[in-house]
Amino acid sequence: MDKKVLTVSLPDNPTISVNVIPGHYATNRFHVTHYLKLSSLKTNANLAREVARDLAIPYRSTTLVDTILCMERTEIVGAYLAQELLTEGTSLMNSGREIHVLRPRLNVNRKLIFTSNLEELILNKNVLLLVSAIATGITLDKTLEFINYYGGKVVGISALFSAQPQLDDQKIHSMFTSEDIEGYQIFDQDKCPMCKKGEKLEAIIVDNDYKKL
Ligand SMILES: [Zn+2]
Numbered sequence: 001m002d003k004k005v006l007t008v009s010l011p012d013n014p015t016i017s018v019n020v021i022p023g024h025y026a027t028n029r030f031h032v033t034h035y036l037k038l039s040s041l042k043t044n045a046n047l048a049r050e051v052a053r054d055l056a057i058p059y060r061s062t063t064l065v066d067t068i069l070c071m072e073r074t075e076i077v078g079a080y081l082a083q084e085l086l087t088e089g090t091s092l093m094n095s096g097r098e099i100h101v102l103r104p105r106l107n108v109n110r111k112l113i114f115t116s117n118l119e120e121l122i123l124n125k126n127v128l129l130l131v132s133a134i135a136t137g138i139t140l141d142k143t144l145e146f147i148n149y150y151g152g153k154v155v156g157i158s159a160l161f162s163a164q165p166q167l168d169d170q171k172i173h174s175m176f177t178s179e180d181i182e183g184y185q186i187f188d189q190d191k192c193p194m195c196k197k198g199e200k201l202e203a204i205i206v207d208n209d210y211k212k213l
Pocket residue numbers: 024031189192193194195196
């Protein structure tokens with residue numbers, strides 16, 4: 001991609017920044033105007049730790065967490081987040097407890113599943129859901145259904161980026177929001193103005209990774 005790349009930093013922690021590439025992208029149901037390159041925030045250990053520190057803030061003194069459920073390759077952030085929440089002195093609620101960090105598997109139909117040995121880490125547990133990016137909330141809604149199906153209690157939703165401030169009555173704690181990205185818009189694929197102008201799609205975004213067309 002040779003398009004102009006924008007860099008957006010967190011105002012209160014400029015070491016956390018994200019490259020944003022404007023364009024015409026498709027998700028499984030929608031078209032969006034920007035792609036956020038979140039991968040280094042998830043895979044670079046130092047950055048992932050910074051991200052975890054930021055994401056821990058809303059929960060430190062208020063929320064009991066048993067399990068952090070990591071979607072979209074957020075496991076490294078999830079592990080650091082657990083560490084942040086368990087650290088004595090900074091966390092009043094969880095120090096001295098145990099937090100498990102989990103990633104569900106996808107079956108052949110891309111439906112989420114837990115193997116039987118992991119189900120007990122969800123059933124009747126306080127689950128903090130960690131995702132990479134939320135556009136419309138449809139995928140998130142499915143994930144919440146899945147946690148509910150396995151008997152977990154969602155005590156928080158965190159994201160590196162979210163275009164939605166909340167889902168139903170549950171607040172989404174996100175580092176970056178669509179307000180940080182000028183002109184960010186999501187369209188139904190049959191109502192996309194870029195398609196109507198004949199602009200070609202550049203990439204398909206799946207689980208916040210893109211595949212060039
Ligand atoms: Zn389009």
